[in-house]
Amino acid sequence: MLTTVTRTDFDFSNEQEAFRAELGQFLHERLPDDWQGIFVEGDEGWQLSLDICRELGERGWLTMAWPAAYGGQDASIWLQAILQEEYWAHNEPRGPQYMNVNWLGPALIHFGTDEHKAYFLPKLAAGEMMWAQGFSEPDAGSDLAALKCSAVPDGDGFVVRGHKIWISYGDIADYCFLLCRTDPTSRRKEGLSVLLVDLSLPGVERRPISSTLGYHRINELFFDDVFVPRSALLGPQNDGWRVAMTALAFERSGSARYARSARTLGLMEQRHGDEWDDTRWEQYASLLAFARATELVNYGVISKKETGEVPRVEASAARIHNSLLEQALADFAEQTTGLDFIVYGADDHAVDNGELESMWRNSFAATVTAGSYEIQSGIIAHSLGMEGRR
Amino acid sequence: MNVELPDATVEFAAVVARALMADDAPDGAGLFGVLDEMGVLDLAGSESADPDNAQLNAVVVLDEIARAGKRAPVAETIWARSRGIDTGRGFVAVASEARMAHDRLVPYGRFALSLLSGTCDAPVPIDLPADVRPARIEIDHDHLWLPPTTPAPALAQLDQAFAWRAASAATVGAMARATDLAIAHAHQRVQFGRPLASFQALQFRLVECHWRLLGLRLLVREAGWRADRNDGRADVVSALAWLYARDVGRIVTKHTHQIFGAIGFTREMGLTTVTGSAATLRALYPARDAAAVVRAGRAWVDDAPPSTILGGFLTDHQAVPA
Ligand SMILES: Cc1cc2nc3c(=O)[nH]c(=O)nc-3n(C[C@H](O)[C@H](O)[C@H](O)COP(=O)(O)OP(=O)(O)OC[C@H]3O[C@@H](n4cnc5c(N)ncnc54)[C@H](O)[C@@H]3O)c2cc1C
Numbered sequence: 262m263l264t265t266v267t268r269t270d271f272d273f274s275n276e277q278e279a280f281r282a283e284l285g286q287f288l289h290e291r292l293p294d295d296w297q298g299i300f301v302e303g304d305e306g307w308q309l310s311l312d313i314c315r316e317l318g319e320r321g322w323l324t325m326a327w328p329a330a331y332g333g334q335d336a337s338i339w340l341q342a343i344l345q346e347e348y349w350a351h352n353e354p355r356g357p358q359y360m361n362v363n364w365l366g367p368a369l370i371h372f373g374t375d376e377h378k379a380y381f382l383p384k385l386a387a388g389e390m391m392w393a394q395g396f397s398e399p400d401a402g403s404d405l406a407a408l409k410c411s412a413v414p415d416g417d418g419f420v421v422r423g424h425k426i427w428i429s430y431g432d433i434a435d436y437c438f439l440l441c442r443t444d445p446t447s448r449r450k451e452g453l454s455v456l457l458v459d460l461s462l463p464g465v466e467r468r469p470i471s472s473t474l475g476y477h478r479i480n481e482l483f484f485d486d487v488f489v490p491r492s493a494l495l496g497p498q499n500d501g502w503r504v505a506m507t508a509l510a511f512e513r514s515g516s517a518r519y520a521r522s523a524r525t526l527g528l529m530e531q532r533h534g535d536e537w538d539d540t541r542w543e544q545y546a547s548l549l550a551f552a553r554a555t556e557l558v559n560y561g562v563i564s565k566k567e568t569g570e571v572p573r574v575e576a577s578a579a580r581i582h583n584s585l586l587e588q589a590l591a592d593f594a595e596q597t598t599g600l601d602f603i604v605y606g607a608d609d610h611a612v613d614n615g616e617l618e619s620m621w622r623n624s625f626a627a628t629v630t631a632g633s634y635e636i637q638s639g640i641i642a643h644s645l646g647m648e649g650r651r
Numbered sequence: 652m653n654v655e656l657p658d659a660t661v662e663f664a665a666v667v668a669r670a671l672m673a674d675d676a677p678d679g680a681g682l683f684g685v686l687d688e689m690g691v692l693d694l695a696g697s698e699s700a701d702p703d704n705a706q707l708n709a710v711v712v713l714d715e716i717a718r719a720g721k722r723a724p725v726a727e728t729i730w731a732r733s734r735g736i737d738t739g740r741g742f743v744a745v746a747s748e749a750r751m752a753h754d755r756l757v758p759y760g761r762f763a764l765s766l767l768s769g770t771c772d773a774p775v776p777i778d779l780p781a782d783v784r785p786a787r788i789e790i791d792h793d794h795l796w797l798p799p800t801t802p803a804p805a806l807a808q809l810d811q812a813f814a815w816r817a818a819s820a821a822t823v824g825a826m827a828r829a830t831d832l833a834i835a836h837a838h839q840r841v842q843f844g845r846p847l848a849s850f851q852a853l854q855f856r857l858v859e860c861h862w863r864l865l866g867l868r869l870l871v872r873e874a875g876w877r878a879d880r881n882d883g884r885a886d887v888v889s890a891l892a893w894l895y896a897r898d899v900g901r902i903v904t905k906h907t908h909q910i911f912g913a914i915g916f917t918r919e920m921g922l923t924t925v926t927g928s929a930a931t932l933r934a935l936y937p938a939r940d941a942a943a944v945v946r947a948g949r950a951w952v953d954d955a956p957p958s959t960i961l962g963g964f965l966t967d968h969q970a971v972p973a
């Protein structure tokens with residue numbers, strides 16, 4: 262019997278680190294000094310994000326770990342991890358296109374037809390297509406299986422009718438990864454399907470929702486008898502729950518939000534470290550420890566993925582780490598940075614262009630978005646053999 | 652990058668775990684002999700079967716031992732033998748450091764036949780005076796309380812970074828045991844006609860224990876792995892592991908006691924033994940020292956802060972002279 266020999270290694274290789282440095286240098290030069298990500302920058306930021314994504318695509322720096330046949334370079338999944346870390350640490354210049362690499366592409370590779378792959382994947386690799394994830398509805402949040410948006414089979418396609426809410430980038434996306442009910446008699450998780458919906462189709466209406474979270478962050482999408490061709494179906498008809506859950510598992514484990522936290526910790530230290538007494542430093546050092554543990558849990562997920570697994574439970578644990586780390590940072594910022602954490606970027610008094618404030622303000626959403634803390638905890642509880650009414 | 656354990660480590664840990672779990676697995680002195688035979692005590696010494704992974708293997712095995720609820724001064728002996736100190740009949744207790752508030756508290760002193768005395772560089776085993784008896788304090792730890800009349804010896808100091816790793820590994824194992832016990836209890840205990848494990852409020856406490864331990868365990872292993880490579884950040888990561896272990900120890904202790912209710916405080920349940928032993932370690936190795944090492948190691952090359960945590964530390968930093 263063949264046995265595999267595991268070579269434990271807690272470091273990136275020298276070549277990988279060299280690549281990180283090259284990428285970091287590129288981002289440093291290419292992004293404006295006050296770049297805060299498209300949630301803060303508005304329309305200008307969105308245009309810049311599009312330009313940068315095209316450049317990244319030309320360099321092959323979006324989808325390195327994808328198979329060459331799908332526009333990738335068959336590179337190590339760890340190089341992809343470095344890409345993710347550097348982008349997040351630089352306030353995610355890809356905007357919505359981070360999702361393309363994280364979960365959309367993997368879901369298309371996993372469930373897509375040859376036509377899907379041929380049409381979409383090269384565009385994702387080139388950095389020229391923006392997507393939205395259309396799951397939540399007014400009456401289906403955590404309880405996603407309660408969703409009502411219907412897609413009634415009709416000839417060679419489906420007629421979609423329904424209302425999606427809280428959709429990030431819904432105002433600017435080209436396409437929507439839409440979870441809807443294709444069997445009108447079905448209940449809960451049965452009878453659902455995923456449709457890849459062109460948002461320029463007649464009958465689609467987008468409405469941005471005003472919020473404290475920034476531009477493009479949350480939107481409503483209305484589908485008023487939108488005819489979607491059958492070719493838009495991803496995965497088996499009426500088995501969309503499985504498709505969506507697989508996509509979500511990719512989503513939870515693919516985002517290197519922790520890298521932005523590492524940078525924010527450094528920013529706080531840079532500005533205020535000299536003022537801290539020993540007790541504060543103890544608190545800060547403990548935060549660094551939690552942040553390192555968080556990185557490692559994310560690396561554990563990647564190690565699992567490398568073997569071809571879809572690590573659902575580990576991904577939930579990683580997601581919890583990432584979001585609670587952001588909130589721990591926000592608490593620390595409140596206690597240690599004076600007014601820095603509360604002055605908005607556009608204000609003359611903003612520090613580091615309001616980066617800390619933006620982190621602090623958004624930290625409260627960290628445990629809600631992409632599957633709440635409670636939902637992730639429920640997934641882990643289930644894996645530990647704990648059932649019951651939730 | 653690959654955070655999975657080497658195959659040989661996984662196999663060795665499984666052998667040790669089986670021996671520890673056996674119905675007739677001894678505790679204390681007997682266990683010590685069994686572990687000695689398996690080579691556990693020489694993991695990091697000149698007789699080590701796997702010198703390249705000595706420190707990694709040590710933390711993995713210390714974790715297993717604590718998780719099995721077994722107690723003996725294994726870490727101390729591994730450390731002593733790694734320094735070429737003849738531990739004689741085996742039992743050795745090392746007073747961790749002179750700076751602790753009560754420098755008369757000796758971990759595992761209750762089992763000890765000799766104490767290592769002296770400095771880190773030149774520890775000398777000394778026989779325990781006949782009148783030294785373990786004193787009982789409220790929570791049942793395996794330590795020895797030297798009576799005030801005995802002049803406290805110049806107690807040996809464990810190599811600080813090793814101590815942080817060993818204490819972290821013991822904390823992971825102890826807290827994993829507390830979590831195992833609490834999960835079992837939550838399934839078995841019925842209130843309001845349902846097992847406690849079906850109440851979401853309690854599930855979430857156990858879930859937090861689970862994910863905290865997942866991260867801590869990886870951090871402790873990283874510390875061992877770096878120590879094996881004489882990596883410049885080995886001491887810093889050992890310090891980080893210990894800082895996080897302290898936090899996780901407190902969190903898991905609170906959650907698991909809450910799940911047990913009143914019965915958790917009885918000696919029969921065994922919960923206070925594990926939560927108490929982790930607390931003793933926290934008392935022995937203060938956060939202050941670990942935080943100081945972390946602080947001293949912080950630096951980065953560019954103006955912009957780094958995008959990884961270790962990118963924010965000097966790579967050639969040695970906190971404690973080897
Ligand atoms: C910034 C942001 C971006 C988002 N982007 C998208 C997007 O792009 N696409 C998309 O489809 N959705 C998106 N969402 C929506 C997100 O997925 C939902 O907010 C989330 O699923 C929770 O649903 P809800 O807001 O309706 O809260 P609710 O479901 O009403 O829950 C409210 C609170 O109750 C808790 N709760 C609910 N049920 C239980 C239970 N059984 N046990 C314990 N606690 C429970 C929840 O965890 C939460 O804390 C986004 C949300 C945010 C904040």
